Amino acid sequence: MSTERYSPPGQFKWRSAALHIVLIIGSLIMLLPFFWMLSTSLKEPNEIFTYPPTWIPETLAWKNYQDALTAMPFDRFYFNSLFVAAAVMIIQVFTSSLAAFAFARLRFKGRDTIFLIYLAALMIPFPVLLIPNFIIVVNLDWYNTYWALIIPPAFSAFSTFLLRQHFKTLPMDLDEAARMDGASALRIWWNIIMPMSKTAIAAISIFIFLNTWNDFLWPLVVTNSEEMRTVPVGLNSFQGQYNVRWNLLMAAAVVAMLPVLIVYAFAQKWFIRGIAISGMGGR
């Protein structure tokens, strides 16, 4: 949407320069915490406490990373986070798309009532479910296991709703034609509806993955041993133990952020689209 395209050429350039300056200042403000984190993570302990603070460390103390990474099993935290986020994503996409297919394209008794209950459940804030879910997990003997980290978050009325809305937009003739050819419902779901919803599935997958990857409250509540911690929970306990060693804390923060930021740098379009589409409820 170009509102500037019709301005006279001379004015155009001046305005564009002014806009860029404002946007660059905005960028610096948004990036400042990242710079400060990176700078501190490479400082020697004495340089952290100098005034005025320096942006470029005098000597690059790469050892901070080594110290931070050996102080706690960050590789294990990473594995846990990756495994849990991937598992939640796969299970949630799978179960939600099956249910969404039923809601959107099949007829059965009680469909609208059940869907209404799903919709109503969207309004329940997670903290309401936190304590009973914790009790359920303890009673299932899942406390401090991958089961606890994966299974309860793997069911979402939201994903079901989102995919149902999307499946509704595809023409019904597709199912009819396939059915004439003798395709089963399972076949229609997997070979027709799913491939035609690639964008929506990708968007919601990214959304689920990132939400699970960054989730803090649930993994904090259901884990207690070091080897079961995800990155955010591990980082939180690291902070508790090393609370004034800012260079180590910032090195750990960099380690926690960097891989996601690298993936983001290469796939930013998908991240933004995925979160925007999911965030808007699929509109």
Add this chain to the structure above:
Amino acid sequence: MSTKTQDIQTSTLTNTIRQSAFGRWLGLDRWNPQQQSVAYLFLLPSLLGFLLFVILPALGSLALSFFEWKLTNTPTYVGLDNYVDLLTKDPIFPLVLGNTIFYVFAIVPMQLIIGLLMAVALNTGLRGLGIYRVIYFMPVVTNVVAAAMVFQWLFNQDFGLVSSWVWQFADATGWNVQPPNWLADPFWSKPTVAVLTVWKNVGFTMVIYLAGLQGIPEELYEAARVDGANAWNRFRNITIPLVSPTTFFLLIIQMIGAFQLFAEPFVMTRVGGGEPLQATLSIVYYIYQNAFNYQKMGTAAAISWVLFGIIFVITVFQLRFQRRWVHYEVDES
């Protein structure tokens, strides 16, 4: 689209399932749209999880809120006592409620205003603006615990970057200003937590606004320009009203989110002395404390239902009064 080989493989697989005794029992071999069992089968995995981890816990937490339970003893029914105690006896709960309302009123308008301004700036159609969108959105994909640690350090009273600016300002002007203990000070700690939250989430409101702005027809701006409307008037009279459905949507979901703030105050103010806990404690933080520090499960459940009640009432209220300011285009087709 799937390739031929994939097609054959899947079809063999589904056929095998369909023709198996199990498949025949389910009616998969002679499926038709009226075949309800198939539909229930599709729904089953999701529904089981939904019942066990959403519906059961929702009912469970409502029931729990009428009991006193410390996890180890047998729960005793106390009627409405948990709620009555919270609202009349608990000295901390009113503070927690006040803090949370502060967060909502500080965070939501900031996110909407800054997000809209960013989106308008990026929606001018100039070349090379994509990079700014990527940068502004960056904090959204970062881990909240790591981000909170960085802000804790930025706002460290003695050695943080922000404090150093205050000192530099004092040196330059000769005024005797001291940086406050940002994270422990009863006045400053909440705004500091709000700054982190706005920084972290404003990229999200920006992209949603960008999508909303795409829907405003260019002709409207053209017509306004012909009529001599300046940039401010166009923004005020075209952009703001026409983007109001987006604003409304963001207002609702951001408010719901801000009422549930937890990780930000938890990570930023729990460690590092000062213990400003009552100044930064949010509702969800207080739920966490009651449940997992004091083992007061009933009280924690009751707080969560008070939270639900507040969110519900405010959302209904907003839906009710949206007509007064949300501009929906008349569908002429």
